Amino acid sequence: MSKKQNYSFVGIAFIILVFGIIFIPRIVDRISNGDTVRSDSRSQNVANGDVNSTKSDLVFLNINGAPKKVPEFSFTNQEGKIITDKDYLGKVYVVEFFFTTCPTICPRMNKNLIEIQDEFKGLENFGVASFTITPEIDTPEVLKAYAERYGITNSNWHLMTGEEEKIYELANVGFNIYVGKDDSVEAGFEHSGNFALIDKHGFIRSRKDEFGNPKIFYAGIISEEEQVDDDGMKEEISMLKEDIAKLLKE
Structure with a gap:
């Protein structure tokens, strides 16, 4: 081996030695003192729900400084089975409030939800929660026929019925999606045509608007095919599909 090669090996060994002396104690000290930064971890805690390092750019709806989580609920679905909020944990899902005899916006909303269902066909971690606002009419048998139709x-995708008071409270307080009785409108009920998007940990999520604020809800009435309605409002189903896909990767 030449003298030049000897010098090269000595130089490399010296660099490795210096690195070990300077940096390894720092790394060990940092770990032993629990000073590793949050971004080094594969997960972070968000209001008692772990959201892993693939967290998307979708924001949380903050109420009183804390991310808003879906409240507890327990209703009966179209199969006669009791469904609770716990059944949706680990799943990304869309929430709507509707009724089977609705002659106006509900058919359009559910047609759009069918398109979303088909977009994510076969994924076990995607679902829909549909709550009827006319539980005295929409029995499990009626809801099952509606689902088949x-x-x-x-x-x-659970179509749920139960105590009217609890459903209305869930809508108006739990999700801030308005529902109410109104004899002056067709069918006697008024309700929002918006959808809420929920992540795997039960938090309400959405993208930001042009002002940097959470959009909170997605317009559910206008289809992708229509693009805009008569008032010039743009469809948001394509936006909802994109954001569902983001949450599924979290």
Whole structure:
């Protein structure tokens, strides 16, 4: 071996030695003192829900400084089975409030939800939660017939009925999605045509608007095909599909 090669090996060994002396104690000290930064971890804690390092750019709806979580609920679905908020944990899902005899916006909303269902067909961690606002009419049997008529096939799409007071409280307080009785409108009920998007940990999520604020809800009435309605309002179903896909990757 030449003298030049000897010098090269000595130089490399010296660099390795210096690195070990300077940096390794710092790394060990940092770990032993628990000073590793949050971004080094694969997960972070968000209001008692772990959201891993693939967290998307979708924001949380903050109420009183804390991310708003879906409140507890327990209702009966179209199969006569009790469904609670716990059944949706680990799943990304869309929430709507509707009723089967609705002659106006509900058919359009559910047609759009069918398109979303088909977009994510076969994914066990995607679902829909549909709550009827006319539980005295919409029995499990009626809801099952409605599901069959619309082509609902996702096993995590539950059409739920139960106590009227609890459903209205869930809508108006739990999700801030307005529902109410109004004899002056067709069918005697008024309700929002918006959808809420929920992540795997039960938090309400959305993208930001042009002002940097959470959009909170997604317009559910206008289809992708329509693009805009008569008032010039743009469809948000394509936006909702994009954001569902983001949450599924979290």
